[in-house]
Amino acid sequence: MSQDLAKRKAAEAALAYVQAGRVLGVGTGSTVNIFIDLLAESGLAGKIKGAVSSSNASSERLQKIGVPVLDLNSTGELSIYVDGADESNPKLQLIKGGGAALTREKIVAAASEQFICIVDRSKQVEVLGRFPLPVEVIPMAQAYVARRIEALGGQPKLRQNVITDNGNQILDVHGLAIHDAVALETEINLITGVVCVGLFARRGADVLIVGTPEGAQIIKP
Numbered sequence: 216m217s218q219d220l221a222k223r224k225a226a227e228a229a230l231a232y233v234q235a236g237r238v239l240g241v242g243t244g245s246t247v248n249i250f251i252d253l254l255a256e257s258g259l260a261g262k263i264k265g266a267v268s269s270s271n272a273s274s275e276r277l278q279k280i281g282v283p284v285l286d287l288n289s290t291g292e293l294s295i296y297v298d299g300a301d302e303s304n305p306k307l308q309l310i311k312g313g314g315a316a317l318t319r320e321k322i323v324a325a326a327s328e329q330f331i332c333i334v335d336r337s338k339q340v341e342v343l344g345r346f347p348l349p350v351e352v353i354p355m356a357q358a359y360v361a362r363r364i365e366a367l368g369g370q371p372k373l374r375q376n377v378i379t380d381n382g383n384q385i386l387d388v389h390g391l392a393i394h395d396a397v398a399l400e401t402e403i404n405l406i407t408g409v410v411c412v413g414l415f416a417r418r419g420a421d422v423l424i425v426g427t428p429e430g431a432q433i434i435k436p
């Protein structure tokens with residue numbers, strides 16, 4: 216399928232940023248799964264010191280290819296973090312969390328010098344919000360947070376049958392056209408009971424790699 220090929224082209228281009236002997240930040244999702252497979256195929260898996268992962272699923276996949284999964288508390292700052300996204304705008308601000316890993320993703324991104332984001336063209340938008348914005352919430356606060364988000368103009372829907380790796384729930388917020396992503400990120404983060412919002416606006420991607428079936432385009436803010 217051409218979307219899978221586009222994801223592969225983006226993931227392949229990200230290999231150029233991986234440094235031997237260093238600890239790599241690794242995100243979550245179908246595009247990152249291809250990137251992890253390519254780490255094995257390229258031999259880089261055996262050359263890096265290890266990885267800090269943003270989800271149990273990615274940790275398992277990394278361990279299967281022999282990459283030691285390390286605790287972020289023991290590694291210090293990471294040089295690069297490779298992850299996908301659900302949407303990117305021209306400022307390289309992102310919506311993430313379609314795979315429910317947003318909180319750990321934000322932590323690993325924050326602790327990394329460079330966030331390399333790998334996407335196919337379908338993720339590029341002018342205005343964020345077509346993809347429902349994920350918000351991780353403490354379960355007992357879910358209804359309260361939903362009311363506060365409705366007051367901001369969004370339509371939150373509880374993601375069914377999903378518990379995050381942190382034991383929390385996800386509200387997917389529909390109906391937003393996010394023109395000021397930094398302001399909305401701050402506003403939602405301030406609602407009591409919110410663990411994390413999947414808007415990566417203050418800290419977006421440092422490099423966006425957009426894969427197409429023909430190759431990859433590197434975009435910087």
Ligand SMILES: O=C[C@H](O)[C@H](O)[C@H](O)COP(=O)(O)O
Binds near residue numbers: 247316
């Ligand atoms: O929680 C999941 C992550 O934010 C993913 O990076 C995002 O959902 C993109 O995933 P995919 O590469 O499968 O489209």
